[in-house]
Amino acid sequence: MALKIGDLANATGTKVQTIRYYEEIGLLPLPARTEGNFRTYDKETLRRLSFIRRSRGLGFSLDRVRELLGLADHRDWSCTAVETIAREHRKAIERKIADLSALDHELAQIIEKCGHGTVAECGILEALSPS
Amino acid sequence: MALKIGDLANATGTKVQTIRYYEEIGLLPLPARTEGNFRTYDKETLRRLSFIRRSRGLGFSLDRVRELLGLADHRDWSCTAVETIAREHRKAIERKIADLSALDHELAQIIEKCGHGTVAECGILEALSPS
DNA sequence: TATGCACCCTCCAGTAACTGTAGGGTCAAG
């Protein structure tokens, strides 16, 4: 029932190189090896990788993921720190949305200025030029 | 009236190293040098740098900026290409906003699951774990 | 004249999170 790196990759939608990268930076433990030097994994590592990928999918940085994994190991601790990480991440995302929305409005206004003529008269380029 | 690199930096809110980087990748022309080997710039380069920074501020990649600068040099061309670049950029930003909004909703749901107890019971970590 | 200080120079390394490639080994099936 030993899993190879490709099995983990398939099961989690992760590239093989990415799994090796996670191992390199210490997010995944050094796995056992077969006689032929192939990495072998157990279900626990598969769960850990799934956790990492789900967290990454939600936009957490690898450093945050590392913290979350560290917290998850202390089952008797308060989960306040977990909540804090999640809330701050959400705040950061909302800031990003606000920034992008402002950009979107600005772009909309600039695009409207296009006179569909020549570059020389282009309102878009003019809007990008120094006032 | 020759401008030094620090003058350009001050006038555009750009770090000196960033200006040298733009020169290195060919976004800014190789400037004249003083006897003491200091870069000297004219108003035209200042305008070019301002254009770059304004475009970057609107989220255009350096490759797009390069295209826009290239188009701006052909004053008699149609500005259709300029409009296309701007519209596609806007589309990309709107996709990003949609993605982040989806993330935001998902995070909100996950955060609600926190029971404020121990890590072992934490609904956030559970939501991050493989189903 | 010496000194201090702000500014300039080049070159190189590091950031985040992978992705791709070169050059080779392992293993089961046909």
Add this chain to the structure above:
DNA sequence: CTTGACCCTACAGTTACTGGAGGGTGCATA
């Protein structure tokens, strides 16, 4: 015994800068 799928290591490249080491320039002041 060969083919093909899979695995291995090691290293370079991506984006757009940012920071630092180690040293030179130029102007004003004591």
